[in-house]
Amino acid sequence: AGVTEQxxxxxxxxxxxxxxxxxxxxxxxxxxxxxxxKDNVKNLVPAWAFSLGGEKQxxxxxxxxxxxxxxxxxxxxxxxxxxxxxxxxxxxxYDARLPEGILPCCDVINRGGxxxxxxxxxxxxxxxxxxxxxxxxxxxxxxxxxxxxxxYSYTAAPxxxxxxxxxGNSGGEFGIVGEVQARDAETGELVWTRPVIEGxxxxxKGEESTMTGTLNATWPGDMWKTGGGATWLGGSYDxxxxxxxxxxxxxxxxxxxxxxxxxxxxxxxxxxLYAASRLGIDPENGEIKWHFQTTPREGWDFDGVNEVVxxxxxxxxxxxxxxxxxxxxxxLNREDGKFVAAYPFVxxxxxxxxxxxxxxxxxxxxxxxxxxxAAAEGGKGQQVFAVPSFLGGKNWMPMAHSPKTGxxxxxxxxxxxxxxxxxxSYKKGAAYLGAGFxxxxxxxxxxxxxxxxxxxxGEVKWEFKNEAPLWGGVMTTAGGLVFTxxxxxxxxxxxxxxxxxxxxxxxxxxxxxxxxxxDQDGEQYVSVISGWGGAVPLWGGEVAKKxxxxxxxxVVWTFKLPKQ
Ligand code: PQQ
Numbered sequence: 001a002g003v004t005e006q007x008x009x010x011x012x013x014x015x016x017x018x019x020x021x022x023x024x025x026x027x028x029x030x031x032x033x034x035x036x037x038k039d040n041v042k043n044l045v046p047a048w049a050f051s052l053g054g055e056k057q058x059x060x061x062x063x064x065x066x067x068x069x070x071x072x073x074x075x076x077x078x079x080x081x082x083x084x085x086x087x088x089x090x091x092x093x094y095d096a097r098l099p100e101g102i103l104p105c106c107d108v109i110n111r112g113g114x115x116x117x118x119x120x121x122x123x124x125x126x127x128x129x130x131x132x133x134x135x136x137x138x139x140x141x142x143x144x145x146x147x148x149x150x151x152y153s154y155t156a157a158p159x160x161x162x163x164x165x166x167x168g169n170s171g172g173e174f175g176i177v178g179e180v181q182a183r184d185a186e187t188g189e190l191v192w193t194r195p196v197i198e199g200x201x202x203x204x205k206g207e208e209s210t211m212t213g214t215l216n217a218t219w220p221g222d223m224w225k226t227g228g229g230a231t232w233l234g235g236s237y238d239x240x241x242x243x244x245x246x247x248x249x250x251x252x253x254x255x256x257x258x259x260x261x262x263x264x265x266x267x268x269x270x271x272x273l274y275a276a277s278r279l280g281i282d283p284e285n286g287e288i289k290w291h292f293q294t295t296p297r298e299g300w301d302f303d304g305v306n307e308v309v310x311x312x313x314x315x316x317x318x319x320x321x322x323x324x325x326x327x328x329x330x331x332l333n334r335e336d337g338k339f340v341a342a343y344p345f346v347x348x349x350x351x352x353x354x355x356x357x358x359x360x361x362x363x364x365x366x367x368x369x370x371x372x373x374a375a376a377e378g379g380k381g382q383q384v385f386a387v388p389s390f391l392g393g394k395n396w397m398p399m400a401h402s403p404k405t406g407x408x409x410x411x412x413x414x415x416x417x418x419x420x421x422x423x424x425s426y427k428k429g430a431a432y433l434g435a436g437f438x439x440x441x442x443x444x445x446x447x448x449x450x451x452x453x454x455x456x457x458g459e460v461k462w463e464f465k466n467e468a469p470l471w472g473g474v475m476t477t478a479g480g481l482v483f484t485x486x487x488x489x490x491x492x493x494x495x496x497x498x499x500x501x502x503x504x505x506x507x508x509x510x511x512x513x514x515x516x517x518x519d520q521d522g523e524q525y526v527s528v529i530s531g532w533g534g535a536v537p538l539w540g541g542e543v544a545k546k547x548x549x550x551x552x553x554x555v556v557w558t559f560k561l562p563k564q
């Protein structure tokens with residue numbers, strides 16, 4: 001009994017359940033359902049709504065999961081809920097007891113769970129991973145990923161492959177070391193670990209396995225020891241090549257001149273591997289199969305964590321696509337992670353003029369914030385205005401791919417930043433940036449931009465512009481629909497070919513969640529969580545001021561067509 005590896009393999013095509021984050025481990029977020037379509041979506045109405053309650057309403061980034069008539073969601077402050085699909089009533093709730101000193105960088109959010117066997121798994125803000133009984137919410141096991149006092153936390157949905165629960169970590173702003181870990185789903189026992197920064201050793205069944213990369217090849221001195229590269233957005237799994245794909249965040253500290261990245265020296269490029277990279281990992285033992293670095297010599301906080309989606313291009317080639325924080329949309333080969341093509345997906349990128357034929361950025365060196373200047377006030381180095389802003393051309397919010405249209409639906413933001421470097425030294429549990437910044441809009445009337453992109457050409461087929469930055473996930477269906485939400489609270493269905501707005505519903509708070517759809521007893525349902533928060537109100541500079549009127553909340557909305 002219970003959910004099997006086979007069930008997970010079929011999650012993208014089976015429509016009764018949603019067992020994985022991404023609606024399938026290749027993260028296409030595509031449903032083959034057509035009951036709800038371009039003709040009838042205008043009739044969509046709420047079936048029920050469920051409040052997460054609690055005194056503190058913070059960002060709700062969770063993707064609901066569906067299994068056996070029950071919806072499972074996570075909430076801010078490391079909470080999980082089981083909800084009866086027929087009635088919208090709570091079955092159980094689990095609240096993690098969080099210690100005082102947790103250090104999440106970017107709101108107290110959680111992006112969802114993972115189902116396997118008779119358990120549901122989710123990570124907590126004190127950098128732990130918990131297995132709960134699907135039926136009762138009772139704790140089966142609860143394991144420490146890393147020490148929250150050093151700045152580690154956990155916000156991603158776990159990934160389950162071949163009976164292993166696979167997790168990343170958060171804490172890139174505190175000089176932690178990014179890592180991927182695999183545990184036995186039944187017992188919680190650690191099977192392997194893979195740090196993603198060069199010089200650190202991996203483990204397999206309790207013994208040291210291999211070193212990641214080559215010691216001191218791309219980092220100066222001891223900087224690799226606190227090199228960042230948090231694997232904070234979790235990963236995807238390509239069953240065709242049996243590969244886990246995880247992204248690594250920004251190298252630490254932000255100040256690139258302290259990492260040789262600003263001014264490369266003879267024999268050391270300052271690329272700071274494998275920060276700001278995607279890694280192909282063998283699920284059996286945690287060995288690295290390949291890597292692709294989107295932003296070598298990173299200096300603008302362009303984390304390389306954004307999701308890597310497996311798809312097939314127009315010529316039948318098996319590819320990966322990823323829309324990087326640095327503003328470029330990359331196509332990689334699925335077998336070996338090799339670079340195929342890159343296209344800009346936001347306007348007016350300043351830090352690079354393009355990507356060369358090897359996948360390496362063509363830098364605009366004068367758009368790199370300068371080295372700290374001892375003679376200046378606060379040691380401040382030369383300030384530049386860079387596009388995209390450090391919150392990225394695209395941040396964590398997942399895109400969707402439709403094999404029907406062949407397009408990617410990419411939630412992006414058009415914004416820039418003033419950025420400068422400052423002196424910094426590492427202190428355990430303290431912010432480790434060595435930079436200052438202010439985000440600014442680029443255009444008067446919008447920041448958010450949902451783009452329908454052709455992965456074969458980089459052409460944008462249609463665009464939906466939104467005043468506030470887009471921060472919610474996207475989903476698409478064989479019924480010809482693209483769903484996403486806005487910080488202004490609208491949950492919207494678009495025509496997948498034209499971008500025409502076919503339906504919308506005001507949810508009462510900002511949407512930063514991830515929509516899903518499934519069918520039950522001959523009816524198609526759509527759900528999304530509403531609850532404004534995430535990084536924008538905390539880090540958004542002038543943009544945060546622009547959106548400070550938005551109301552917080554915490555409600556799951558579930559929709560269906562009225563009975564005929
Ligand atoms: N989280 C959000 C969000 O949920 O809105 C936005 C961001 C994070 C960022 O822009 C980050 O750079 C970021 N970085 C880390 C890290 O480096 O460890 C973690 C997280 C996170 O766990 O949510 C974010």
